[in-house]
Amino acid sequence: MPKLNSLRHDAPLDLHPALTNEQFSAALDPKLTPTTSLPLSAALNHKQVQKRWQQIDIRHARDHLLDPQTAQNMARYEKNIEHFIGTVKVPxxxxxxxxxxxxxxxxxxxxxxxxxxxxxxxxxxxxxxxxxxxxxxxxxxxxEGITRTPVFSFYNLAEAGQFVAWITTQYDQFKSIAQSTTQHGRLHDINVSIEGNHVYLVFEYTTGDASGQNMVTIATNAVFEFILAHAPVSPQQAFLDGNLSGDKKANSHVLRSVRxxxxxxxxxxxxxxxxxxxxxxxxxxxxxxxxxxxxxxxxxxxxxxxxxxxxxxxxxxxxxxxxxxxxxxxxxxxxxxxxxxxxxxxxxxxxxxxxxxxxxxxxxxxxxxxxxxxxxxxxxxxxxxxxxxxxxxxxxxxxxxxxxxxxxxxxxxxxxxx
Incomplete structure (x- = not known):
């Protein structure tokens, strides 16, 4: 009787053809041959769009993606896309x-x-x-609320503790800095999570009628730079987000809170x-x-x-x-x-x-x-x-x-x- 969860040796699905070792390696090895590069500029204007389509050179694709209405409205997309070539129509x-x-x-x-x-x-x-x-x-x-979660690492727990002791005195300063970057966002809380010599700060914002992810990133970055310049204990490493926010990832924490x-x-x-x-x-x-x-x-x-x-x-x-x-x-x-x-x-x-x-x-x-x-x-x-x-x-x-x-x-x- 076959074991449960075992791989079937008689499975009909053939994931790869029979290859020699040399053929197998050749198929997977990096290829450093020259390639045709698309224009470097990400700008959205008629000249750059034309250059990109000259490189792609697939006429029917251009007709569908860069239809007359899309070409006419091209400037409307400037703040939403880079290396623009057209739009996709979804029913x-x-x-x-x-x-x-x-x-x-x-x-x-x-x-x-x-x-x-x-x-x-x-x-x-x-x-x-x-x-x-x-x-x-x-x-x-x-x-409601959106979070961004900077992370800081220190030599030991003692340094992390000193850093957190300073952080807890800075809420009003941080709030003022965050508010200077946005008319609509509001920093309403900061939570601290310590894991050994790592410190995660959870900045929580309201963002008005905007979804607000860019808004809170910009606001938190301003506070982040202030922390690096003024903290009494310098972190060994620091990053703007420590992956505690749940941004674009399913996570169980929010079942009891909010994002x-x-x-x-x-x-x-x-x-x-x-x-x-x-x-x-x-x-x-x-x-x-x-x-x-x-x-x-x-x-x-x-x-x-x-x-x-x-x-x-x-x-x-x-x-x-x-x-x-x-x-x-x-x-x-x-x-x-x-x-x-x-x-x-x-x-x-x-x-x-x-x-x-x-x-x-x-x-x-x-x-x-x-x-x-x-x-x-x-x-x-x-x-x-x-x-x-x-x-x-x-x-x-x-x-x-x-x-x-x-x-x-x-x-x-x-x-x-x-």
Whole structure:
């Protein structure tokens, strides 16, 4: 009997052809032959764009990426891209309306989603219709904050302790320095973490209506330089970020704290609506949730959810957010219960929603258009956008759990993706 987890010697997958040792080495060895270099300048202007396409020299690719509208709007992308050659068109669908009853978002929202995955928009649209039929989702922004985490190393723990003793007297000075770099960011706390002779400082900011990652990097760098110039104990090594912030990485710390905007959202669904829209029962959906929660635990997952990443990626791309932040934003918890009336109670909590309505890609032509469809472009709208995102994720959780519970998941993909 073969051992579990052993490699199969009869596996049909052939990862590489039969090669001699010399051929194998030749295939993997570095190649130092000259290559054709693209223009060195990263500037965005017609002259540099033409130079890049002369080097690429693939006419049909140019026609698709540098279409007339993109060429006309070229200057709009200057602060968002280097070595520009054009734009990629991603299909955009609309889901909803989704009714949000939030502290900041209130109303019915048509939600643009950019994706190439068939069945995705249809699934979110179904979840939105179900929630709206029940009166909408209740959503509450719980907390917000962005972190940057400089790290310093010392010869020994005694030096690290002296450094921390000085750091604790400098909060007002650090806050003043940080504020001098930004009109909208606010440094509101600094936490200290000591690991042997290493000291991590966790700078926590609010960033207004911007997602704020560049903002907090610039502010923290100003404080970082002050520390290096004035600390009574000079560190042996120091780096602007020590990887404690969770930037673009899933991490468990934020389940109890926040990075970005932390939102929870809930809905009570009568059993009749569950049957009408999802073709299953609250009991089946709750049992599915119990078994898949155990599955998430066995797989070492951080949090428990079905597919937050689908909603987040599609909305982030459509609305000019930093799509790489899906890595951290997709951490959270989905929970379902049978309520006292025999209906379904469902809630989501997402502690890492990284969204803004100003700055970044939010002002680009297509992305601004999508925010306009939501009615959430510009100042004063970021908190509302975060509550809409949480409601959208809840809609997606209901739809996909319903599909699995009713045995329709594969059928939907066969119908829409073939």
């Amino acid at each position: 955009v669908g609309i889901a909803g309306p989704l009714r949000i009853n939030g502290l900041h978002a209130n109303g019915d929202y048509a939600i643009p989603l950019a994706t190439t995955e068939a069945a995705l928009v249809a699934s979110y649209h179904r979840g939105c219709r179900l929630i709206t039929a029940a009166g909408g989702v209740s959503a509450m922004l719980l907390n 970005g905007k932390k939102v929870t959202a809930e809905v009570h669904l009568p059993a009749t609506l569950v049957k009408k829209y999802l073709h299953t029962t609250p009991k089946n959906m709750v049992e599915f949730g119990h078994m898949t929660t155990l599955g998430a635990t066995l797989s070492g997952g951080i949090g428990v959810n079905a597919h937050y990443a689908n909603a987040l990626a599609a909305l982030y791309i459509a609305c000019g957010q930093d799509a790489a932040c899906v890595a951290e934003s997709a951490v959270g918890i989905t929970r379902m219960e049978v309520n006292a009336q025999g209906g379904l109670y469902a809630c989501v909590t997402l502690p890492n929603i990284m969204v803004g309505t100003v700055g970044g890609g939010t002002g680009l032509p297509s992305q601004k258009a999508c925010l306009d469809i939501l009615g959430l472009a510009g100042k004063g709208k970021a908190r509302a956008l975060a509550e809409v995102v949480a409601g959208l994720c809840l809609a997606g959780e209901l739809s996909i759990v319903g599909a699995f519970s009713a045995g329709h998941f594969s059928r939907a993909h066969h119908k829409l993706a073939r």
